[in-house]
Amino acid sequence: MDTLRRLRGPNNEGILALVLLSLFVTMSTLSPAFFTVGTAFSILRSATVPLIFALAVLIVIVSGGIDVSFAAVAIFSAYTAVSFAITTAPELPALVIIALALAIGAVLGLINGVVIARYRLPTLIVTLGTQGLFVGVMYTYIGATYYAQLPPSLAALSSLSVLDFRTETGRASLHVMAVVAIGLSVLVWWMLTKTMFGRSLYAIGGDAEAARRAGFRVMRTQILMYVLVGVLAAIAGIAHMVMGRSANPQDLVGNELDIIAAVVLGGASIFGGRGSVLGTVMGVLLIQVINNSLLLAGVPSAWLRAAVGFLLIVGVGVQAVTARKKARRVHTLDEPKAEHVVKGGAS
């Protein structure tokens, strides 16, 4: 029983891994074409942008907030940088364009952060407001043109693969952006678990007032965090454009829920203070694999939206029910058995 509990992990990562694994096995037995390096790489490819977004959302959720403006930040910063490059300086090197996008993302994140941290406002409502604001500003002042071609330096990135080899079923290639996403996951994992900044995010998410009294600089940490989230969103925006080989201002916004669902499925608590990169990665993969399998199984794509909503409800429902059980256990702390359970859950 104890080993079982340890396998589950602090945020249910074990269960998630089990679900993923069984999904892989069933898919592979049902259709042998599923179990190839090519499929793995293509799932990784389709998971790239959601994964970067999910890392940003994870950071916010760990700190006890919820952000729905990240897609708007992503498309705003990437589209602005790219359209600037196309219209005024088509010969700009890719790094400069990316840096420009990241800077814009940082500024937009700063706006979110200052409004939320300085005035202690509900994050959902503020980011709903900034979402409308950012999209409106982009369409009104920056433009709404669809660019079918990226600037040459960025376009060169589109076909850049890190691994590229022939298999029996075709070519398998690992896109450079997928590697970027993996690198960012490691970076965020390191930041959340090994740095003081990461610790303070968990502390704020656990209880902002307690963190303040314990000497954490809550406002500064929150603002810095939203800047970081803006930068991550901008990277996701650029990755989306590079992989799609076009700049469409109407992309991304509207699919925020898929990302939030993935993060919550990955064990992050919506009340803050809990969540891990490992769980988030698996949550994103789970949604991608399910989407992929539903399509392969011939389920019409219109159902995907409902399926994600359903998954979210089930995921959070399980969380809510277990939280309630745990709360009941705390009341009976004097029983030795209950204490044991609490310890087992924490380790």
Added chain:
Amino acid sequence: MVIAVLLVFSIFATLNPRVFLSPINLQNMGVAAPEIGILAIAMMLAMLTGGIDLSLVAIANLSAITVVMLYSAVASTDQALAESLTIPILLAGIAMGVACGVLNGVLVSGVGITPILATLGTMQILNGIAIVVTGGSTLYGAPQALTDFGRTAIGPVPLLFVVFIVIAVVVALFISKTPLGRKIQLQGANPVAARFSGISGRTVLMSTYTMGGTLAGIAGVLFLTRNPTASADYGSSYVLLVIVIAVLGGTNPNGGFASVAGVVLATMALQIVSSGFTAIRLSSYEYAIAQGVILIGVMILDYLSAQRRLRKSRGAPPRVPTPPPTPLAVTKDSEQS
């Protein structure tokens, strides 16, 4: 809030009097306001308990779709029968809203999911179902009586607007006069205190979200009075707008305080800004910017005035509360444009 309404009205009236003050524009505002206003009242109820209901627009769409599909199914065989069945069909549409509200209520109060996530999930599910049912296209056809109803006016006032006011009054009386309304307020003000004073949080949340769903169902039927079409993505921008209206109307997003009169006035103010933007030829994206600025501006001003009150009450005995700062935000914004 009254001042704000008059202020924005006069601003746009002076900017483009020929278009803005035309009877058609004024009537249009009266006809367009109710559907958004009723959704905002539903949002206000959820916020009153300290929650939020993001699925309202999806519910409204689904109930409109229900009405259109039932009507066209009957009308394809017998047109006259379909017209005579108008009232049962409309009730079916509203019942759809009630059912969705019950679903939200079960998730929030029974299972214990945070309202944001529960309604985010149901929004997605209901929206997905709507897409599947309609095949992503717009459906046509609604009872003639409904369209006629939308065109009727008592003197200069559209009948729809009267319906809106009646619903607002009923909800206002419900909140302030009935025991359940009191309980909703207490639940939002302090859930723990409410529980210890014997209020069943479950019953309160259940009835709040059911009521929200019912109001959304009514709003969905009202969609059809303006335009006999229904689709899955109608009014997707309303989600933000409805929250803006509720917050602008003085609803505290943390729960415990709200005023129906404030929400009605905020609906009017936003409707005036919207028509005004059209009258002076600004795009809907600029309107989206305005919504964002107004929402954040109002919340910041609320925070600042609360701080000021706090500081005052520390030094001196409590004073008369400062008037709501909303007019400032609205003027600042409209002048910008």
